[in-house]
Amino acid sequence: MSFDLGLQNTRALVTGGTKGTGAAIVDALANAGAQVIATARSIPADARKGVHFIAADVATSEGCAAVADGVLAAFGGVDIIVHVVGGSSAPGGGFAALNDEIWLRELNLNLMPAVRLDRALLPGMIAQGSGVIVHVTSIQRALPLPEATTAYAAAKAALSTYSKSLSKEVSPKGIRVVRVAPGWIETDAAVALAERLAEQARTDYDGGKKIIMDALGGIPLGRPAKPSEVADLIGFIVSPRAGAITGTEFVIDGGTIPTV
Numbered sequence: 494m495s496f497d498l499g500l501q502n503t504r505a506l507v508t509g510g511t512k513g514t515g516a517a518i519v520d521a522l523a524n525a526g527a528q529v530i531a532t533a534r535s536i537p538a539d540a541r542k543g544v545h546f547i548a549a550d551v552a553t554s555e556g557c558a559a560v561a562d563g564v565l566a567a568f569g570g571v572d573i574i575v576h577v578v579g580g581s582s583a584p585g586g587g588f589a590a591l592n593d594e595i596w597l598r599e600l601n602l603n604l605m606p607a608v609r610l611d612r613a614l615l616p617g618m619i620a621q622g623s624g625v626i627v628h629v630t631s632i633q634r635a636l637p638l639p640e641a642t643t644a645y646a647a648a649k650a651a652l653s654t655y656s657k658s659l660s661k662e663v664s665p666k667g668i669r670v671v672r673v674a675p676g677w678i679e680t681d682a683a684v685a686l687a688e689r690l691a692e693q694a695r696t697d698y699d700g701g702k703k704i705i706m707d708a709l710g711g712i713p714l715g716r717p718a719k720p721s722e723v724a725d726l727i728g729f730i731v732s733p734r735a736g737a738i739t740g741t742e743f744v745i746d747g748g749t750i751p752t753v
């Protein structure tokens with residue numbers, strides 16, 4: 494059996510594609526032969542050659558329009574969209590610390606880029622009768638953590654519901670829509686956080702990691718996922734090998750979600 498993913502010469506857009514999980518997904522798709530466009534607010538000096546980067550703030554409608562225009566200008570259309578951009582910068586302190594401005598910021602980063610970019614690029618996919626869209630959500634859509642990420646978790650839940658509804662609408666037109674819900678991923682930012690926590694608690698890196706895992710209620714596997722492991726899952730999902738998969742969610746969390 495061959496494991497060729499059959500992605501040669503497909504056209505793929507990856508948002509949030511310069512760091513962490515998004516950078517790993519860009520690498521995985523480019524290594525599999527896809528033509529990749531990646532977006533972020535700034536393009537690193539050591540950005541991968543052969544990948545087309547567009548600098549834009551996709552938390553704004555103008556930024557999303559610039560990305561959609563750039564994709565159409567460079568490729569004339571797109572076969573794969575992986576919505577990776579997301580995250581939270583909300584302060585701790587529970588519900589009372591979340592004012593309107595913070596709520597809107599979390600929604601504008603975690604929900605609206607997907608809504609806006611899909612709206613701009615789906616008509617082309619529908620016209621060609623094919624395409625795959627992956628929405629990267631989070632296990633927090635089902636397992637919210639109230640200290641600082643209530644708005645983030647709610648935005649990811651909205652993204653999940655939006656994704657499911659979209660899949661019902663466009664799967665009959667040949668477009669697959671799939672959610673990927675990661676648990677903790679050991680990105681560079683996560684490593685930095687674990688190191689900070691370790692320093693505060695006067696422990697080592699493994700101790701810092703344990704503090705994060707304990708906050709999640711534990712990870713039965715005993716470790717976070719690697720960005721490349723999330724990228725491998727998404728590489729499969731967007732490939733023709735996953736041609737029967739749409740309207741569903743893949744959880745990659747080392748067993749963190751405690752229920753069936």
Ligand SMILES: NC(=O)c1ccc[n+]([C@@H]2O[C@H](COP(=O)([O-])OP(=O)(O)OC[C@H]3O[C@@H](n4cnc5c(N)ncnc54)[C@H](OP(=O)(O)O)[C@@H]3O)[C@@H](O)[C@H]2O)c1
Nearest residue numbers: 509511512513514533534535550551578579580631677678
């Ligand atoms: N890391 C985790 O443990 C974890 C767990 C569950 C779910 N997730 C989800 O997985 C996805 C990736 O997370 P990550 O931790 O790998 O990301 P990350 O390392 O924080 O990287 C975020 C990427 O998005 C870009 N970006 C951020 N804000 C942007 C904006 N306003 N406009 C355009 N680009 C922007 C960043 O580049 P610039 O800064 O240059 O813009 C960067 O390329 C997110 O949706 C996150 O919610 C992550």
